[in-house]
Amino acid sequence: MRPFVEIDRVAMRYGGVDGTLALQDCSLCVYEGEFVAVVGPSGCGKSTLMRLVSGLWPATEGNVIVDGREVAGPVNIVGMAFQSPTLLPWRRILENVMLPLEVTPQHRHRLRSERAAYEARARELLRLVGLEGFERKYPYQLSGGMQQRTSLCRALIHEPKLLMLDEPFSALDVFTREELWEVMQDLWLARKPTVILVTHDLREAVFLADRVLVMSARPGRIIAERRVDFPRPRTLETTYSPEFQQLAADLRRYIAAARTGEEVSL
Amino acid sequence: MAEMSARALARFEAMAAAARRRRRLEAALPWLVILGMFGLWEFVVVAFGIAEFVLPAPHDIVRAIIKWWQPLMQDSLTTLYSTLAGFGLAILGGVLLGIAIGSSAMVYKGLYPVLIAFNSIPKVAVVPILIIWFGIGIWPPIITAFLISFFPIVVNVATGIATVEPELKDVLRALGARPRDIIVKVGLPRAMPFFFASLKIAVTVAFVGAIIAESVAPNAGIGRLMMVASSRFDVPLVFAGLVVTGFMGIVLYWIAEFIERRTTGWATRGQNQNLATGG
Ligand SMILES: Nc1ncnc2c1ncn2[C@@H]1O[C@H](COP(=O)(O)OP(=O)(O)OP(=O)(O)O)[C@@H](O)[C@H]1O
Ligand SMILES: [Mg+2]
Numbered sequence: 001m002r003p004f005v006e007i008d009r010v011a012m013r014y015g016g017v018d019g020t021l022a023l024q025d026c027s028l029c030v031y032e033g034e035f036v037a038v039v040g041p042s043g044c045g046k047s048t049l050m051r052l053v054s055g056l057w058p059a060t061e062g063n064v065i066v067d068g069r070e071v072a073g074p075v076n077i078v079g080m081a082f083q084s085p086t087l088l089p090w091r092r093i094l095e096n097v098m099l100p101l102e103v104t105p106q107h108r109h110r111l112r113s114e115r116a117a118y119e120a121r122a123r124e125l126l127r128l129v130g131l132e133g134f135e136r137k138y139p140y141q142l143s144g145g146m147q148q149r150t151s152l153c154r155a156l157i158h159e160p161k162l163l164m165l166d167e168p169f170s171a172l173d174v175f176t177r178e179e180l181w182e183v184m185q186d187l188w189l190a191r192k193p194t195v196i197l198v199t200h201d202l203r204e205a206v207f208l209a210d211r212v213l214v215m216s217a218r219p220g221r222i223i224a225e226r227r228v229d230f231p232r233p234r235t236l237e238t239t240y241s242p243e244f245q246q247l248a249a250d251l252r253r254y255i256a257a258a259r260t261g262e263e264v265s266l
Numbered sequence: 267m268a269e270m271s272a273r274a275l276a277r278f279e280a281m282a283a284a285a286r287r288r289r290r291l292e293a294a295l296p297w298l299v300i301l302g303m304f305g306l307w308e309f310v311v312v313a314f315g316i317a318e319f320v321l322p323a324p325h326d327i328v329r330a331i332i333k334w335w336q337p338l339m340q341d342s343l344t345t346l347y348s349t350l351a352g353f354g355l356a357i358l359g360g361v362l363l364g365i366a367i368g369s370s371a372m373v374y375k376g377l378y379p380v381l382i383a384f385n386s387i388p389k390v391a392v393v394p395i396l397i398i399w400f401g402i403g404i405w406p407p408i409i410t411a412f413l414i415s416f417f418p419i420v421v422n423v424a425t426g427i428a429t430v431e432p433e434l435k436d437v438l439r440a441l442g443a444r445p446r447d448i449i450v451k452v453g454l455p456r457a458m459p460f461f462f463a464s465l466k467i468a469v470t471v472a473f474v475g476a477i478i479a480e481s482v483a484p485n486a487g488i489g490r491l492m493m494v495a496s497s498r499f500d501v502p503l504v505f506a507g508l509v510v511t512g513f514m515g516i517v518l519y520w521i522a523e524f525i526e527r528r529t530t531g532w533a534t535r536g537q538n539q540n541l542a543t544g545g
Contacts, residue, residue, distance in 0.1 A: 054440040076442030086434045090455050090532040102451065103443035138532060158441070 001031040003065075004162065004194045005053055010062035011219070012048050022048040024219035026062075033192040037205035039251060040215030041259045046198040049220070050164050053196065054078045067161065076104060079155035079193075081168040085147035087139040087154075094135040097122045097153045104158050118157075125153040128190075129183050145176035149183065156187060163188075165197040169204065178236055181207050185233055202248045202255075203239055214254040224254045322502040327509060330502035337491060342510050345476050345487040348404065349518075352411025353472040360416050360468075361461070364423025368457070369449050374424070385417045389475055393482040407479040407487060414475035415468035422464035426457025459533035462526035469518045477511065 005028075012023040022045040030036045038046055051057045052064050055075040064071040079100070087096045101107040101118055111118060126135060129149040139147055148168060155163060169177045181204060188195060188208075199205050205212045206228055214224040226247060230238050238244055304324045310316070311323040318326055331338060366373045389410050396406040430452050438448050480489025488507050495503035527534075 051436070054436070056436055056439055074439050074442055076440070078440045080437050080440050082433045082437075084431075084433065086431055086437060088434075088452065088455065090458075090530075099438075099451065100441050103438055103447045104441045140532070154437075164440070 001033065003029050004032040004034070004067060005030040005196065006063075006065040007049075007053070008063045008065075010052060010059045010064060012045065012052060012057070013060045014048075021219040023052075023059075024221060026215075026221040028213060028222050030194055030196060032194055035188055035195045035197070035208060035210045037197045037199055037209035037212045038215060039199060039202060039205050039212060039255060040220060041217045041255060042200070044215045044218050044258075045220030046215060047166055049215075050080075050166050050196065050198060053162075054080065054164055075162070076106075077161045078164055079158065079160035079162070080164045081148075081151045081155040081166070083167040083171050085139070085144070085151040087147055087150055089139050092136050092138055093126070093131065093142070093150050094119070094122055096139065096150055097126065097157050099154060100158045107158055122153070122157055125156060126150075128187060129153055145172050145180070148172060149180065152180075152184070152187070156191075156193075159191065159193075161193055163193045163195045165195065167198055167200065170200060177201075177204070182233075182236070184208060189233060202251045203244075205251065206244060206247050207234055207239055212251060214251060214258060216258045223258060226251060319499055319501045322505050326502040327505045330500075330506040331509070334503055334506065338488075338506060338510055341486065341488045341491045341507075342514060345407070345473070345480065345489065345511075346514060348407035348476040348480075348487060349411050349469075349472045352408045352413075352476060353415055353469055355408070355412045356415040356419055356468060356472065357465070359412070360419025360464075361423055364420045364457070364461075365427060365449065365453070367420065368424035368427025369445065369453060374428070381417065381420065389414050390478055390482065393479050396479070397483045402483045402485045404485070406483045406485075407476040407489075410479035411472040411475040415472035418464040418467045418471070419461070422460040423457050426460035427453035430456055459526075459530045462522065462530055465522045466519055466526070469522050470515050473511065473515050473518070 007026060007028050010023055010026045011021070014020045014022060026045075026049065038049065040046055048057075052059050053066060053071070053075075055064075055066075055071040055073050055078075058072075066075050067077065087093075088099065091099070098118065101111050107118075123132075123135060126132060129152060131146060131149055131153075134142060134146065139150070142150065148171070152168065155165070169180050172180065185208060197205070197208060209228055212226045212228060213222050214226075215221065216223045228247065230241075230244065308324045311321055316323075322330075363377075367377055368374075392413065393406055393410055396409055400406060400409070427449065430448070434452060435448060438452065443451075476487065477489040477492075480487035481493045484490035484493050488511055492504050492507040495501075495507065
């Protein structure tokens with residue numbers, strides 16, 4: 001597997017010389033087609049890391065390489081989803097999902113001539129996440145969980161090589177969340193994009209990821225990582241196995257240590 | 267079982283009937299208030315024997331409207347014309363400047379203080395200058411209407427565009443969207459409810475602007491009519507002018523509100539069903 005996202009001793013400081021130092025000496029590598037979860041104490045710079053990788057902000061120090069190229073601006077092969085669904089309330093669900101096709105340089109010129117094909121793709125995605133029949137509804141007519149599914153479809157519609165998910169399930173109730181884990185896993189298995197998922201939920205990290213990275217308290221850097229080798233597709237049954245629980249407990253210890261600034265032994 | 271559902275049905279019917287009654291009352295309420303106000307007015311004037319040249323009774327005003335309906339009509343149309351011309355210019359300029367201010371921090375920092383200062387100037391004070399520049403004629407009312415209704419439109423459009431959620435901007439920017447895409451796809455549609463809310467204010471103040479200019483530079487229009495009437499101590503006619511003005515203001519407001527509801531229903535639907543249906 002070749003490295004897809006490489007971050008080499010990156011630092012990020014917001015707001016000039018005396019500003020907040022969000023990341024320092026942060027290095028990581030994500031391989032092509034890999035599903036990586038990033039966990040860490042609140043405010044340690046996880047969202048900042050996402051912004052650097054997608055090229056929304058330039059790093060203060062160090063290099064970010066995505067798909068073999070150094071990042072100098074928005075990388076435009078990325079799909080993103082956040083804690084809030086951020087749908088456009090004046091667009092129907094189908095139109096919301098198709099928004100990226102109207103702006104990405106690769107698709108915007110083809111959209112008019114190949115509208116039918118693109119629309120079929122959007123409908124197929126909505127079907128995969130269980131939203132068949134809701135294409136013509138407006139976001140306010142959907143529950144929070146359904147809006148979040150729509151947001152996932154929007155992140156995937158342009159078949160991005162890199163998917164950045166910043167706590168996409170954390171505003172949902174436990175049942176919906178666990179249901180969406182399985183949906184997310186199916187979506188990933190279907191096309192195997194490279195995924196970086198930020199989460200506070202250790203079970204979520206272990207359930208979904210091939211590898212879990214733990215960040216230190218601010219200024220953030222990667223202080224530990226664990227491989228997750230459970231076979232796929234994983235089911236919710238998996239999460240009750242002793243091995244799964246053990247792994248989650250280990251990660252919890254790393255984070256507890258990271259919050260107090262102690263050194264952790266791997 | 268059958269009895270239960272019959273009872274449930276009756277209860278449902280009763281609830282629906284109550285809701286219908288409330289909606290009818292809500293629709294009639296403004297008219298009842300207006301009628302009541304005029305009734306009270308009539309009563310007070312008659313009961314206390316207030317002289318016509320101090321406060322004419324509603325029936326005096328109605329008589330004045332009937333007697334002078336032709337000049338009233340003509341002058342209202344002139345005022346309406348100036349108002350709409352100034353208002354149209356304000357929409358054009360306001361939207362363009364609003365987009366510029368809302369999408370660029372530089373333009374915002376540079377222009378906002380100037381705009382605030384400008385908006386603080388009483389527009390009555392500007393009319394004499396307009397007369398010097400354009401002479402007494404159709405232009406002073408149009409420009410005054412423009413100046414007075416310009417500001418709320420700029421502020422609201424700018425607010426709508428500037429308050430696009432940062433996450434949504436990130437989603438689009440990460441896709442390679444240009445700043446123009448973000449304004450067209452998100453900023454402008456998002457600013458629409460703000461824009462229409464400002465139109466409702468702007469159209470009524472545009473009226474005020476036009477009438478101010480017409481009274482300071484009496485050339486034509488309802489403002490001049492009222493000035494002339496008051497100089498002749500024809501107080502009922504002055505009030506007739508006020509009533510006609512108020513009426514036109516309400517009509518323009520309704521039109522703005524109607525367009526708003528047709529175009530930006532998404533902003534109120536879902537959050538407040540009453541706004542969409544009962545309005
Ligand atoms: N736009 C910004 N301007 C200035 N400082 C910022 C900005 N965004 C984040 N920060 C600072 O950078 C640090 C890291 O923020 P970040 O949002 O990356 O944390 P996080 O790990 O995502 O936190 P959480 O888990 O609570 O979402 C914080 O101390 C925050 O105050
Ligand atoms: Mg965050």
